[in-house]
Amino acid sequence: MPQVANCKSHPQKMPEDRIPSGTSKSSDELSQAVLRSIQGLHLGTGAASKLLYRAAIRIGYYYDSPGGPFSVRNFGEIVREDLLPTLNEIYNLLTWPDGWNGYNAYDPKYDAVQSASQWIVMFYLDVMALGMDWIRPNVTASGDGEVVFEWRQGIKKLTIYIGNQSAEYVEDWGPDMITEMEDGYANSSSMRRSLWKWLMS
Amino acid sequence: MMPENSVDNDEILYRRILAGRNHYKFRNDGIIEISSQAFYDPKLRISVDRAKLCNNNPRHTLGNGSGVVSLVTIDVRSVVDRERKDHPGQVIERFKIDVEPVPVPNNSAHAEIHAIPEFTDVDKKRAFKRLCQRLARLAEARKWEILPTSE
Numbered sequence A: 001m002p003q004v005a006n007c008k009s010h011p012q013k014m015p016e017d018r019i020p021s022g023t024s025k026s027s028d029e030l031s032q033a034v035l036r037s038i039q040g041l042h043l044g045t046g047a048a049s050k051l052l053y054r055a056a057i058r059i060g061y062y063y064d065s066p067g068g069p070f071s072v073r074n075f076g077e078i079v080r081e082d083l084l085p086t087l088n089e090i091y092n093l094l095t096w097p098d099g100w101n102g103y104n105a106y107d108p109k110y111d112a113v114q115s116a117s118q119w120i121v122m123f124y125l126d127v128m129a130l131g132m133d134w135i136r137p138n139v140t141a142s143g144d145g146e147v148v149f150e151w152r153q154g155i156k157k158l159t160i161y162i163g164n165q166s167a168e169y170v171e172d173w174g175p176d177m178i179t180e181m182e183d184g185y186a187n188s189s190s191m192r193r194s195l196w197k198w199l200m201s
Numbered sequence B: 001m002m003p004e005n006s007v008d009n010d011e012i013l014y015r016r017i018l019a020g021r022n023h024y025k026f027r028n029d030g031i032i033e034i035s036s037q038a039f040y041d042p043k044l045r046i047s048v049d050r051a052k053l054c055n056n057n058p059r060h061t062l063g064n065g066s067g068v069v070s071l072v073t074i075d076v077r078s079v080v081d082r083e084r085k086d087h088p089g090q091v092i093e094r095f096k097i098d099v100e101p102v103p104v105p106n107n108s109a110h111a112e113i114h115a116i117p118e119f120t121d122v123d124k125k126r127a128f129k130r131l132c133q134r135l136a137r138l139a140e141a142r143k144w145e146i147l148p149t150s151e
Helices: A025-039 A047-058 A072-095 A110-129 A189-200 B073-077 B121-140
Strands: A138-141 A147-153 A156-162 A167-172 A181-185 B012-017 B024-026 B032-034 B046-050 B067-072 B091-093 B096-101 B110-116
Touching: A072 A110, A072 A138, A110 A147, A110 A156, A110 A189, A147 A189, A156 A189, A156 B121, A167 A189, A167 B121, A181 B121, B012 B073, B032 B121, B067 B073, B067 B121, B073 B096, B073 B121, B110 B121
Parallel strands: none
Antiparallel strands: A138 A147, A147 A156, A156 A167, A167 A181, B012 B046, B012 B067, B024 B032, B046 B110, B096 B110
16 A cells, blocks of 8 residues: 655645646646556545545546545545635625625625635635645625625735626736726636636736 | 815825724734725715814724724825726726715715716626725725724
């Protein structure tokens, strides 16, 4: 049985960060090799196992492994562990009353909260698929009852508004509202990935 | 003090920020980040108080809030907001941002930041959200009038 203890003993080099994620033939072969290694493991619930689960999420293994060592439940647990604080904050918005901001705000809407809790999981999986690190968002609400996620990276700000139908984004990287802001919809996986790459670049 | 008919460019405007709503965050470098949502108003007019009509005392604005931030009127009026476009993408309106006195029974210092022409629901998706982003940056560039509690 392969050793997994090294995962703990070399905290500076997490295995998930070393999983190849390119699109070339060699990257694909490497990914398959890593996948075979992971499949050979008897995974438990320790820290090393969690790292490997995350590594598998990053190479997309969770999509087609119903009978493998990674059950949907395992992946669900990993996602929940990383997102639990955020999901708690999202559902906590339902306790905010009208006027919650001290002015005229409407209470956060249940449909928006439901949509936001699903959208953030999809965004998390998109970020994992990119092989990039996840940053926990600031969670708040708009005065119109939407759920709002905010991330900052240096001067860059990414704001996501989630209503009951769709997700919208505002990118902001400076004071000029015409040339240093962009906005649009963030409903597709490709757009979410593009937003995260912009934020982290 | 009686409210005046217009707000001078050099007037300071106060805005209350509540604790427990994730509208601000203390960073390790000492900066307090302000969320754009601290300025979002579903009526598309943002309430502020004119400092000179409340004895330059931000406690007038604090209420049950946690902190008070400020803006300078000329900075707000200098904001160039996005235009409104029709379906083919032609510009049909360009917004100018202004501040006007809107005294209310218990608060003669009350004023509102608004657009000319007025924002409507179609502008919520773009122009108004951008304005909130900009106001948060303007507030962040100034010292807090009353520091918030840490969340």
